[in-house]
Amino acid sequence: MSETSTSAQTDNPQADNPQTDNPEHGEGGKYTVPGKEFTRDTRYIPTRITADGRDGFPVEPGRYRLVAARACPWANRAIIVRRLLGLEDAISLGLPGPTHDARSWTFDLDPGGRDPVLGIERLQEAYFRRDPNYSRGITVPAIVDTTTGAVATNDFAQITLDLSTEWRAHHRDGAPDLxxxxxxxxxxAVNQRVFTEVNNGVYRCGFAGSQQAYDQAYERLWTALDWLEDRLRDRRYLVGDTITEADVRLFTTLVRFDAVYHGHFKCNRSKLAEMPALWAYARDLFQTPGFGDTVDFQQIKRHYYVVHRDINPTAIVPAGPDLSGWLSVHGRADLGGRPFGDGAPPxxxxxxxxxxxxxxxx
Incomplete structure (x- = not known):
């Protein structure tokens, strides 16, 4: 990613992820710094899994495990792309629970609280096998090399690009070209603006440490959302006439908007459901195989409202909003476009x- 910054607390590279150096924060952590704006550290483990294995991690079906919490929007991207491309047999999927403490995501949804393939209780263990002195955020998504139990990469932006390009020989028949x-x-270009202004923009609002920082973040976010609303009035997808990586990246923020960002992060000028083009676009994707069938609203709400204790000290998870509208008629097919191009749905x-x-x- 091109945006390099320092996080709101220490060296936590993703606000959805725990850090290893603040155990006193218990379940969750501190995500705001009084008087300061939220900025995100985008430095990740730079190694890649490639067809030629130039970084020491060659593409090899069955060797790697994608660890990706459903609650996290950055991890949700990888889950969607893996499913759209049909890589389920090539790369297994480990699913941590929606909450974590200050140390690590945990495998509390699995029998015995251990990942059934990696045999670990905490994702932190796979990071320490990569580097015993690892002191940065324990982030998802992470791809773990099952032959060593160590993290191969946690570069969430590059992971999905490489699934499309480096893993092409293992895509399913009919996989879309993302x-x-x-x-x-x-x-x-669209991905860059969506990342800085929308994907990360909601966090700038939610973790702002001053009124001025919040006001500026709020203005930037809604300027971008208005741009997207206009862009999507007469086109079905963000770029071209098929689903691309750009749609995946925007979707994981939109699907969380009314459930958490509108209230919890104070992104409350409008609900997504009050923006006609964006709301119809998001429903179109949600109802497309590979998108909505990866989304767990219960885990999403539990993650944000329980983990972000400095924003929601009571850890009360709201009962609403009503989410049944995600299945309502969207009418976007009238704009044309072919979701999977010459391919087919998963x-x-x-x-x-x-x-x-x-x-x-x-």
Whole structure:
């Protein structure tokens, strides 16, 4: 990522992720600094998993495990792309629970509280196997090399790009091209603005340490959302006439907007459901195989309202909002476009990867 900064607290590279140097914060941590704006440290483990193995991690089906909490928008991207491309047999999926303490994401959803493949209780263990002195944030998504139990990479932005390019030989028949070469420059430009102003913009609002920082973040966020509302009035997808990486990246913020960002992060000029083009666009994607079937609203709400104790000290998780509208008619097909281009939608979700009915809509 091009934005390099220092996080609101210490060296926590993602606000959704725990850090290792503040155990006194218990479940969750401190995400705001009084008087300061929130900035995000985007330095990650730079190694990549590539077809030629130039960084020491060659593409090899069955070797790697994607650890990705459903609650986290950055991890949700990787889950969606893995499913759209049909990489379930090539890369296994580990799912930490929605909350964490100051040390690490934990595998509390698995029997015995251990990941069934890695055999660990905390994702932190895989980071320490990579570097016993690792002191940065224990972030998701992370791809773990099962031959060593160590993290291969946690660069969330690069992970999805590499799934599309470096893992191409293992894509399913009919997999979409999420990075069409003829649109790559436009995809990169849209992704950059969406990241700085929307994906990260909601965090700038939520973790602002002063009224001035919040006001500035709020203005930037809504300027970008108004731009997206205008852009999507007469086009079905962000770039071109098929689903691309750009749609995946925007979707994971939009699907969390009314459930958490509108209230919890004070992004409350409008609800998503009050923005006609964006709301219809988000519903279109949600109802497309590979998107909504990866979303667990229960885990999303529990993560934000329980972990961010300095914003929500009581850790009370709200009962609302009503999420049934995600399944309502959106009418976006009238704009044309072909979701999967010359390909086809992914098949049914694997039984062991289905979202718990309590966290789904419908």
């Amino acid at each position: 990075l069409p070469e003829q649109h790559r420059d436009e995809i990169d 098949g049914p979700v694997r039984d062991h990867e289905r979202v718990n009915p309590a966290g789904a809509v419908g």
